[in-house]
Amino acid sequence: MSAAFVGLGSNVEDRAQHLAEAVSALTRIPQSTLARVSSLYDTEPVGDPRQPRYLNAVARLDTDLDPGRLHEELRRIEARGGRGDTHRAGARTIDLDLLYHGDRVLRSPGLTLPHPWVPDRLFVLIPMVEIEPEWIDPALGIRLSDLLRRRRNQTSVRWFAPPVW
Numbered sequence: 001m002s003a004a005f006v007g008l009g010s011n012v013e014d015r016a017q018h019l020a021e022a023v024s025a026l027t028r029i030p031q032s033t034l035a036r037v038s039s040l041y042d043t044e045p046v047g048d049p050r051q052p053r054y055l056n057a058v059a060r061l062d063t064d065l066d067p068g069r070l071h072e073e074l075r076r077i078e079a080r081g082g083r084g085d086t087h088r089a090g091a092r093t094i095d096l097d098l099l100y101h102g103d104r105v106l107r108s109p110g111l112t113l114p115h116p117w118v119p120d121r122l123f124v125l126i127p128m129v130e131i132e133p134e135w136i137d138p139a140l141g142i143r144l145s146d147l148l149r150r151r152r153n154q155t156s157v158r159w160f161a162p163p164v165w
Helices: 015-026 067-080 122-131 144-150
Strands: 002-010 032-037 040-043 054-063 095-101 157-161
Touching (some): 002 015, 015 032, 015 054, 015 067, 040 122, 054 122, 095 122, 122 144, 122 157
Antiparallel strands (some): 040 157
16 A cells, blocks of 8 residues: 545635545545545635635545556546636646655656645645644655754745544
8 A cells, every 4th residue: 555645625615514524535546545634724726816815734545446446436426526627727626736746756647746836835735744744755855854954934824624524
């Protein structure tokens, strides 16, 4: 089994409810077990500052699925959750990003692992470090908690609620 980490986000309507439904859907992914879920964090939107604030979290799945198949399962959950083909940085009911799949480093047209934005996104780093403080990014060779300590301004991310599972 591989440890796979999924970033979750929502900024439409009842954000916490959308995340709770997504976490529930993660428990039904074949050949996978939901191991941990971070707290929820209220965050500023990236891209278009006029859109509503997000709630974000990170979940750990222990999975036997390969990265491509797991990515497909996440896309299906998004579609069932009401996410259409929206603008890349636009508002969404649910956004699921495969952040890590074990120590795999992968560059393909539909999937890049580790997710290239992890080091720059506090709304991913903070919940990731909460549930897996010793995780080492396989592409950078650095512990995420060390990377987070180097970031000075963390005001755009505020703790919102305990885990939703």
